[in-house]
Amino acid sequence: MTLQTRGLRKAFGGVVAIDGADVEFQPGRVNALIGPNGSGKTTFFNCVTGMIKPDAGQVTYGGKDLTGRAPHVVARAGVGRTFQLCRVFPRLTAVDNVLAAVRPGGLLHGLRSAHRRDERERALGWLTRLGIEHLADAEARNMSWGQQKLLELAGVLMAEPDTILLDEPAGGVNPALLDRIGTLVRELNAEGRTFVIVEHNMDLVMSISDHIVVFDRGRPIAAGPPAEIRADERVLGAYLGV
Amino acid sequence: MPSASSRYLPLGAGVLLIAAILVFPSLAPNPYVLSSGVIVLNWAVLATSWNFVGGFTGYISLGHGALAGLGGYATGLLITKADLPSFVALVAAALLVAALAVPIGFAALRVRGASFVIVSIALVLILLLVFQSWSSVTGGSRGLVVPRPFPGMLRPEHHRVFFFLYGGLLLLALATWWLLDRSRFGMGLKAIREDEDKAESLGTPTFAYKLTVFVVSAAFTALAGGLYALWFGDLDPVFQFSVLTGSYIVLMALLGGVRNLFGPVLGAIVVGLALEYFKVEFGSTPLHLVTTGLLLGLVVMFMPDGVIPSLAALVQRLRNREQSSIREVTAADLAEQRRREREAANS
Amino acid sequence: MPSGALLVQSIILGLLLGGLYALLAAGLTLYFGIMRVVMIAHSAFLILAAYLAWWTNSRLGVDPLLSMVVTVPLFFGAGVLLQRGLLSRLRPATLTMMSVLITFAIALIIEGLLGYAFSGTQRRIQLGYGTAGFELFGARVAVVKLIAFALAAVSLAGLYVLMKRTQFGWALRATIQHRDAARLVGIDTERTAGFGFGLGLATAAVGGTALSLDTTIYPSLHWHWIGPLMAIIVVGGLGSVPGAAAAALLLGLAQSLLQIPMGATWAQTVFYVALFATLAVRPQGFFGGRLAQRF
Numbered sequence: 001m002t003l004q005t006r007g008l009r010k011a012f013g014g015v016v017a018i019d020g021a022d023v024e025f026q027p028g029r030v031n032a033l034i035g036p037n038g039s040g041k042t043t044f045f046n047c048v049t050g051m052i053k054p055d056a057g058q059v060t061y062g063g064k065d066l067t068g069r070a071p072h073v074v075a076r077a078g079v080g081r082t083f084q085l086c087r088v089f090p091r092l093t094a095v096d097n098v099l100a101a102v103r104p105g106g107l108l109h110g111l112r113s114a115h116r117r118d119e120r121e122r123a124l125g126w127l128t129r130l131g132i133e134h135l136a137d138a139e140a141r142n143m144s145w146g147q148q149k150l151l152e153l154a155g156v157l158m159a160e161p162d163t164i165l166l167d168e169p170a171g172g173v174n175p176a177l178l179d180r181i182g183t184l185v186r187e188l189n190a191e192g193r194t195f196v197i198v199e200h201n202m203d204l205v206m207s208i209s210d211h212i213v214v215f216d217r218g219r220p221i222a223a224g225p226p227a228e229i230r231a232d233e234r235v236l237g238a239y240l241g242v
Numbered sequence: 243m244p245s246a247s248s249r250y251l252p253l254g255a256g257v258l259l260i261a262a263i264l265v266f267p268s269l270a271p272n273p274y275v276l277s278s279g280v281i282v283l284n285w286a287v288l289a290t291s292w293n294f295v296g297g298f299t300g301y302i303s304l305g306h307g308a309l310a311g312l313g314g315y316a317t318g319l320l321i322t323k324a325d326l327p328s329f330v331a332l333v334a335a336a337l338l339v340a341a342l343a344v345p346i347g348f349a350a351l352r353v354r355g356a357s358f359v360i361v362s363i364a365l366v367l368i369l370l371l372v373f374q375s376w377s378s379v380t381g382g383s384r385g386l387v388v389p390r391p392f393p394g395m396l397r398p399e400h401h402r403v404f405f406f407l408y409g410g411l412l413l414l415a416l417a418t419w420w421l422l423d424r425s426r427f428g429m430g431l432k433a434i435r436e437d438e439d440k441a442e443s444l445g446t447p448t449f450a451y452k453l454t455v456f457v458v459s460a461a462f463t464a465l466a467g468g469l470y471a472l473w474f475g476d477l478d479p480v481f482q483f484s485v486l487t488g489s490y491i492v493l494m495a496l497l498g499g500v501r502n503l504f505g506p507v508l509g510a511i512v513v514g515l516a517l518e519y520f521k522v523e524f525g526s527t528p529l530h531l532v533t534t535g536l537l538l539g540l541v542v543m544f545m546p547d548g549v550i551p552s553l554a555a556l557v558q559r560l561r562n563r564e565q566s567s568i569r570e571v572t573a574a575d576l577a578e579q580r581r582r583e584r585e586a587a588n589s
Numbered sequence: 590m591p592s593g594a595l596l597v598q599s600i601i602l603g604l605l606l607g608g609l610y611a612l613l614a615a616g617l618t619l620y621f622g623i624m625r626v627v628m629i630a631h632s633a634f635l636i637l638a639a640y641l642a643w644w645t646n647s648r649l650g651v652d653p654l655l656s657m658v659v660t661v662p663l664f665f666g667a668g669v670l671l672q673r674g675l676l677s678r679l680r681p682a683t684l685t686m687m688s689v690l691i692t693f694a695i696a697l698i699i700e701g702l703l704g705y706a707f708s709g710t711q712r713r714i715q716l717g718y719g720t721a722g723f724e725l726f727g728a729r730v731a732v733v734k735l736i737a738f739a740l741a742a743v744s745l746a747g748l749y750v751l752m753k754r755t756q757f758g759w760a761l762r763a764t765i766q767h768r769d770a771a772r773l774v775g776i777d778t779e780r781t782a783g784f785g786f787g788l789g790l791a792t793a794a795v796g797g798t799a800l801s802l803d804t805t806i807y808p809s810l811h812w813h814w815i816g817p818l819m820a821i822i823v824v825g826g827l828g829s830v831p832g833a834a835a836a837a838l839l840l841g842l843a844q845s846l847l848q849i850p851m852g853a854t855w856a857q858t859v860f861y862v863a864l865f866a867t868l869a870v871r872p873q874g875f876f877g878g879r880l881a882q883r884f
Contacts, residue, residue, distance in 0.1 A: 049443060051439065051443070070442070070447070070449075071439070071442040071443050072442050072443075072444075072445050072446055072447045072448065075442075075443055075444060075445035076445050080443075080444075081443055083439075083440070083443075087437055087439070087440045088437075088440070089432070089433050089436035089437055089440065089441075090436055090437075091436055092432060092433070092436060096429065096432075099426075099429055100429050100430065100432070100433040100441065100444060100446070101444040101445065102426055102429070103426075103445050103446075104425075104426040104427055104430070109426065110425060110426050110427035110430075111421060111422075111425045111426075111427060112425060112426055113424050113425060113426075114424060114425055114426045114428065114429040115424065155444060156444070159444055159445055
C-alpha cells in the first residue's frame with residue numbers, strides 16, 4: 001500500500017503552504033518528512049489525512065483515491081496519525097482512550113459493550129507494550145506529557161493502521177523516552193507497519209528512517225536514503241536559507 | 243475494570259427510583275401534589291433526553307423545549323385533524339419529530355459548536371412565530387385543545403395514570419442512555435465531546451454519530467412533549483415554544499451533572515420542585531428569569547461539572563485526606579515512581 | 590401588484606432597518622472574532638439601552654439621544670468587565686458552549702430586571718418630532734427612522750476608522766486574526782480583547798437608543814432581535830464585519846419587502862430560512878468569513 005500525492009496544492013489566503021507536491025512514500029519502510037519551519041509539513045499531513053481539503057491535486061493510498069475525503073474515511077482506509085501537540089481525550093481513562101479507536105461495525109455492533117473482554121485485553125496489550133499499563137484507569141489529563149504521547153500512539157495502534165503518520169514524535173520528550181520511541185518505531189516497522197514521520201530531531205531521523213523526503217516552500221526538493229540526503233547540498237541550502 | 247462501587251451505584255439508584263415511582267402516587271396527599279409529581283417527572287424525562295446530546299457529545303442545545311412543544315402539537319394535531327387514537331398519535335408524533343430532527347441536525351451539526359447553539363435557539367424562535375401565526379391549523383394564540391385519552395376518568399386517577407406513564411418513559415430513556423453509555427457508539431460520542439478532530443482521525447464518523455444521537459434525543463423529547471399534551475389537554479404556543487423551557491432543561495442537567503446517568507433526574511427533581519414551589523408562593527414574576535439566570539451563571543462559572551459531581555469530588559478529597567483508597571494510591575505512586583526513574587535516567 | 594410608492598417605501602425602510610442590523614451585527618461579529626463567543630445577551634443590552642433612553646426622556650424630560658452620553662461609556666465598561674471577569678475565566682476547551690450559557694443567563698437576568706423595574710407594559714417615547722416626515726420618490730419616510738439610520742451609519746463608519754486607522758484597531762485586528770502571533774509582536778491581547786468586547790457592547794448602546802426613537806419596547810423584545818442578528822452573522826460568515834454588514838442590508842431589505850405580501854410576522858421567518866439554508870448549503874457563510882470552518 002503506497003501513500004502518494006500528485007500535484008498537491010493548498011493556499012491560505014495569499015500564502016501558498018503546499019505548492020504542487022508530488023510525494024511517494026515507500027511502503028513497509030520508515031519514511032521521514034523533514035524541512036525548515038513553515039515548509040508545509042504539517043499542512044501536508046493535514047491534507048493527506050483529510051483534516052483540510054487541498055485546493056488541487058490528488059492523494060492516493062494503495063491506488064485508492066482519498067483526495068478531500070473526511071478524516072474518518074482516511075483512517076478507515078488504514079492511515080493513522082498523531083498530532084503535533086499530542087492529543088488525547090483528557091477526561092477519558094487511558095484504557096478508554098485506546099478503546100475509543102475500536103470501530104463499531106454496523107448499528108448493532110455499535111451497541112455492544114465498549115469494554116468487551118477481548119477488546120479490553122487488546123487495549124491493555126497496547127498499553128503494556130508502550131509501558132503505561134499501570135495507568136490504565138487514570139484519566140489522560142492527569143498523565144505526564146510523555147505518558148500522553150505514548151497513550152496517543154497506543155490509540156492509533158489500536159485502530160490497526162497499515163501506515164502511521166507521526167507528527168513530531170520527539171517534540172518535548174526527554175532523551176530516555178526518545179530512545180524508547182525510536183526503538184518502538186523500528187519494532188513496529190519490523191512487524192510490517194509503514195511509518196511517515198515529520199521530525200526536527202535530525203539524530204532521530206537519521207537513525208531510524210530508511211527514506212527521507214525534504215520539503216522546502218511547500219514542495220519536495222530531495223528524496224532518498226539518509227546518507228544521500230546528508231550529502232545533498234540543496235538540503236543544506238534549504239535549511240540555511242541560502 | 244470499573245470499580246465495584248461505580249457498577250452497583252447506578253443499579254441501587256435505579257432500584258430506588260423505580261420504588262419511588264411506584265410508591266409516590268399512593269403517598270401523595272392530594273391530586274395537586276400528584277400533578278406536581280407528573281410535572282417533575284416530565285422535567286426529568288426532558289432533562290434526560292437532552293443529556294443524550296449534552297452529556298455524550300458536549301453540544302449544548304437551548305432548543306429542546308421547542309422539540310417537546312413540537313411533539314405536543316404533533317400529537318394534538320394528529321388526534322384532532324387525522325383522527326388517530328391518542329397513543330398511536332403520540333408514537334407517530336415522536337417519529338415525525340425524529341424525522342424532522344434529521345434536516346435540523348444536518349444544518350446544525352455539520353460545522354462545530356457555535357452553529358449548533360445558534361440553530362437550537364433559532365428553532366424556538368421560528369416555531370413560536372409559526373405556531374402563533376398559522377392559526378388556521380394550530381389554533382394560534384387561542385391554543386389547541388387536545389382531547390383526553392381516557393374520557394370518563396376522574397382527575398386524581400388521570401394524574402395517577404400519567405404519573406406511571408411518565409415513570410415508564412423515564413425508565414426507558416434512562417435504560418437507553420445507560421446502554422449507550424457503555425457501548426462502543428457511546429465511547430465514540432464521548433470521544434467527540436473530548437476532542438472532535440482527534441476522534442475523527444481515529445476513524446469515528448463524527449457527523450453521523452452526532453446526527454444519530456440528536457435524532458434519538460429529539461424522539462424522547464417529543465415523547466415527553468406529546469405525553470404532556472395528552473395529560474394537560476391544552477397547548478399554548480407561548481409556553482410550548484418558550485426559550486425558558488430550554489434553559490430550565492439545561493439548568494437541570496448541568497446542576498445534576500451531565501456525565502452521570504441520574505444527574506439530570508436529580509437536577510430535574512431539585513429545579514422542578516423549586517419551580518413548583520415558587521409558582522405557588524410568588525406566582526409568575528419577572529424574578530423567575532433573574533433567579534434562573536443567576537443559577538445558570540453560577541453553575542457554569544463555578545461548577546460546570548454539576549453540583550452533585552462537585553460535591554462528590556469534595557467528599558472524596560476530604561475522605562482521601564483521612565484514609566486513602568489503596569488502589570488509587572498505587573496507581574499514583576507507580577506513576578510518580580516511574581517519573582522519578584526517568585528523571586534519574588536523564589540526569 | 591403593490592403600488593410603486595409602497596415598493597419604494599419598503600425599500601427605503603428596509604435599507605434603514607438594515608443599517609441598524611448592520612451596526613448590531615458588527616458588535617456580535619467582534620465578540621465572535623475575538624473569542625469565538627456567540628453573545629446571546631447582545632440584544633438584551635440593546636433593549637436595556639432603549640429602556641434607559643425611554644427613561645431619560647420620560648423622567649428627565651430631555652431628548653433620548655442624550656442618554657448615550659451615559660450609556661455608551663457605561664456599556665463599554667460593562668463589556669470590558671464581562672470579558673475580563675467572566676468569559677476569560679472559562680475553560681478554553683468548552684468556551685464556545687459555556688459562553689453561550691453565560692451570556693444567555695445574562696440575557697435572562699436583564700430581561701427579568703427590566704420587567705421588575707419597569708413592568709411588562711409596552712413603552713414608547715413620545716417625541717416632538719416623532720410624527721415629522723418627508724416625501725421621497727412618493728414614499729413617506731419618518732425623520733426618526735432617518736436619525737436612527739444616521740446614528741447607525743456614523744457609528745459603523747467610526748468603528749471602521751477605528752479598526753483600520755488606529756493603533757488600537759491594528760492590535761484588535763491582529764488579536765482576532767492570530768492571537769499567538771499578536772502576543773509575539775508585543776500586543777497585550779488580554780486587554781485588547783477586553784476593549785474589543787467593550788466596543789461591541791457600545792454598539793448595543795447606540796443601537797438601543799436608535800431603536801427607542803420609533804419602536805414600542807417591552808422586556809422580552811430582545812428575543813425578536815437576537816434571532817435575526819444571529820442569522821445575519823451566520824449568513825455573513827461568522828467573524829467577517831463587512832460580510833455581516835452586507836447580509837444585514839440584504840436581509841433587512843428582504844424582510845421589509847416580504848412584509849407587503851406576507852405581513853410583519855411571517856416576513857420575520859426570512860431570517861431563519863436564510864440561517865438554515867446557509868448552514869445546510871454553505872456553512873462558512875456567503876460573504877467570506879473564514880472563521881466558521883472549524884466552528
